[in-house]
Amino acid sequence: MQRPEVSDVCSHMVWDFGAFRLDPERFELTLRGERVPVEPQVLTMLVHLVRNRHRMVTRDELAEAVWKGTAVSDASISSRIRSVRAAVGDDGTRQDVIRTVHGRGFRFLPDVSEDAPARPEPREPSKGPDAARTGRPSIAVLPLAPLAVDEAYAILADAIPHEIIQALSRLRWLSVTARGSSFRFRQPAPDVDLAATALGVRYVLSGILETSGDALSVTLELSDSGLGEIIWADRLTSGISEVDDLRARIVNHIVAALEIVVPENEARLAQLSGADKFDAWANYHLGLRHLYRFTARDNAAARVHFEKAAALEPAFARAQAGLSFTSFIDAFLRIVPDVPAAQAAARRHAERGLELDVLDPFVNFTMGRSHWLTQELDGARLWLSRATTLNPNYAQGYYASAFTSMLVGDAGSTLDELDTALTLSPLDPLLYGMHGVRAQMLLQRKDYVAAAHWAGRAAGTPGAHYLIGMIAVVAYGLAGENEQAARWRNEVRRRKPDASAADYFTAFPTQDGPSRTLIAAELRRQGF
Template identity: 30%
Template sequence: MPERLAFGPFVLNPEAGTLLRQGLPVAISYRGLLLLSAMARNAGEVLTKSELLNAAWPGTAVEESNLSVQIASLRRLLGSMADSKEWIATVPRVGYRFTGSIERLDEAAATRNSAEPEPSIAVLPFANLSDDAEQQYFADGLAEDIIMRLARLRWLFVCARNSSFSYKDKAIDVKQVGRELGVRYLLGGSVRRSGQRLRISAEASDTSSGRQVWTERYDVQLADFFTLQDQIADSVIGAVEPKLYAAEHHRYISRPPASLDAWGFVMKAMPHIWSWSSESELAVAERLLRRAVDADPDYPRANSLFAWTMASRALLGLAEPAEVLPKANEMAQRAIAHDADDPWTHFAAGYVHMMARRSEEAVAALTNAITLNPNFAIAHVILGAAYGFGGMPEDGLHHLAMAERLSPRDSTQQPGILTVAGLCHFVAQRFVDAASFEHRAVQLRPHFGAAWRTLAAAAAIAGNLDEATRALSEAKRLHSTLSVQWVEKYYPMIREQDRAAYIKGLRIAGLE
């Protein structure tokens, strides 16, 4: 049975790479996990700095400041013990000591510990009951915004949007969906729009019994739509966990757009953004986002997603990076300036930084996004990519595993997870594994040029020249200006040795 170490409200599973707080996943970094595991296994003992550096960066020479940064991050993550003392004590000029009491859980204890599940919920797509099928974006947008509001509560595990939306237009069994998504509650409902009026019904059900725990109907003016989203979220919080502080929710309400039209254009753009970036889908998304920005130039979500699409064009070779990345960064920073508490703004900034080879800034921004929304699965995927491009593949794979735990039925994000996994294995020089992951990615998304490119490089070094040649042909079809010079100048790999290996593979495949 995997080792489980319990302390305070936490359960650490070093082998699985997980840290739970009151049963809910905690977004801990890969190096932080290794350090915490080493200290918790030796609770009460002083571990020297060299011992901890070797535990978290085995066989790698790193500066001591990296250890200090990770310890500070762990302290923020864990908070204080009940007596206000720190979990991790500094031993001056020597190292650190874990001060908490550790309980090693056996199978029976683990079963008892999981007998009463912690608060968790999935928000299903709302049904569109309007006469106009085009109003489906309104129903999807309502569910999308409620997910974002609930997901920012640290004590509530919220299943990622793409997993819960996999049940769209399907007859569901509450108990079965609860088992498949691993959640205690389901929220769903319907929307009917008629002119300037909305009729919305919503209900939350307990997946263990199938019993409704809350239901409500609303008949409101369209102008009250954003206020109503907050009201529904607050009501759900009160229904599923009345003993917890529902007031926490009010600290995390994003600024609504000045225009309902701007919101609508963003919601219409969302499905095209998650296509993993075909040129045609990006074009549709950008047309809609441009209309959103025209309607409300300061709308943070619109600016964030526009920055994402522009940076995606750079990655796919559909635009000149030197031209679009500064513009994308400007839009992302504008979004942060208008709503620094919206995780999407930091997410977009992190993606742009990654594409511009600003690795430290990318990791910092993406970590901020996850801090603001611990259930932000796609942010873990992109943070995994940032670590992979930055030469830390195991850190990257750690965050991919967290993304998959947060969004277990996410077919939309699967191509991205696979190609980032391929990238990480490539950087780790596991070229056969890299080619395997990239092959699966292009099977799911044949237009995914970045995956074809890495498949060509990995397959060539692995000795599969036929697959490498075909992959390069597809990559060049999707990225007509692809060249060794482009990879050297723009591909976001930070370390020269990683780019050299990538170029070597592409040259074997036939790139000039």
């Protein structure tokens, strides 16, 4: 197959109407260059109306496009239409943009021009870690190369990468090349270097699809185009009868892996490049590297990087989310003497992040966490639900939701959300927290043996902080495993000599009275 010329690679299309620009690939509406904050369902409805502007769109069609077959009332559809109108400066009386066809549906009225947004100029692939790497990380997902694939399943070579592109497009920290461009590199063995050069991306995801007997397998590789190295690879296999399950697993697996692998790679290369080359995104990724260690020293280092990122790029929502997270840690671990001030800072930075990008899952996540600190659990659940709605593959969002469910004593939701988080990200940097929340929930259910098992796994996980050790002390103590309880008691004292029961209940303000009484008694017995 002839290789596509660089000049033939085109970008996705965006729509302009009046002073508005709607980018369906980036899932973004702007007015004179400024982002318009719009709820995901509202934006989905607007995209569908504009895409089908040459005809009337029925209510049933909108319901299917937005709610995906879930039962929805006419009132809900009307409410979303009002929100769409508000976003584009229209109203139900004037109807200059969206006209209601009574009893039937809706029409999008303005003239729309299509435009291909400018893409980066093709570049020579950089060689080595000293090459300049600035701005938001970018990725192209290529079609899978079929290898001895039954004809009935050949369509999966396109379908799986397309679903990956859709899922990755929800990640606000990653720039994803549109399918129309990346799928031009369809070959039995795609040229990763050519694709990276032509599309101007740092990362390329490629792979092989193959069938053998009753099994179907997908092998995936993530390449760093600057280094010319494969930085992550995996292989997933399922029975032919479980193709739909395999497709879902692949998408979930990819998103969770990239959430960990790419930021770590970006941080590593930023450090190699030297501090004088750190841009806002480099500082952000370096901040993440310190953030999940939950120590006073690392938290301070993370804050410095996030502050530099915010100073370099004042409209950088994720820098504000990072600052909210560091303030959360200050309050959660009681690192600072003025805990109320840290709580207020966590909320303030999260609110600023939302002002800059209301659709960023990480920003919504930090807003939810800020509500933990003030024990506004209903508010926490709302914001964390928004985070996982914006990114259904957001493992830490499900973990945080599980933590909140545990605090209100909802065991079913706690365990379901933890299982989802662990399925999405089995090597997550907050793995100790996931196991710790499970242990705490089991303590509340008086299953002390199981609680001790999970608490031991949590406390022994790299990165676990002293509060996780306190869960292990309580769980082992109530399970009658005094030797293990003493071991973790000594470890907690080593890490934080003044640790107390007040610290425990400040971090885990559970609402279950009887279990709080038992835990408090065990903490006293252990000398806290």
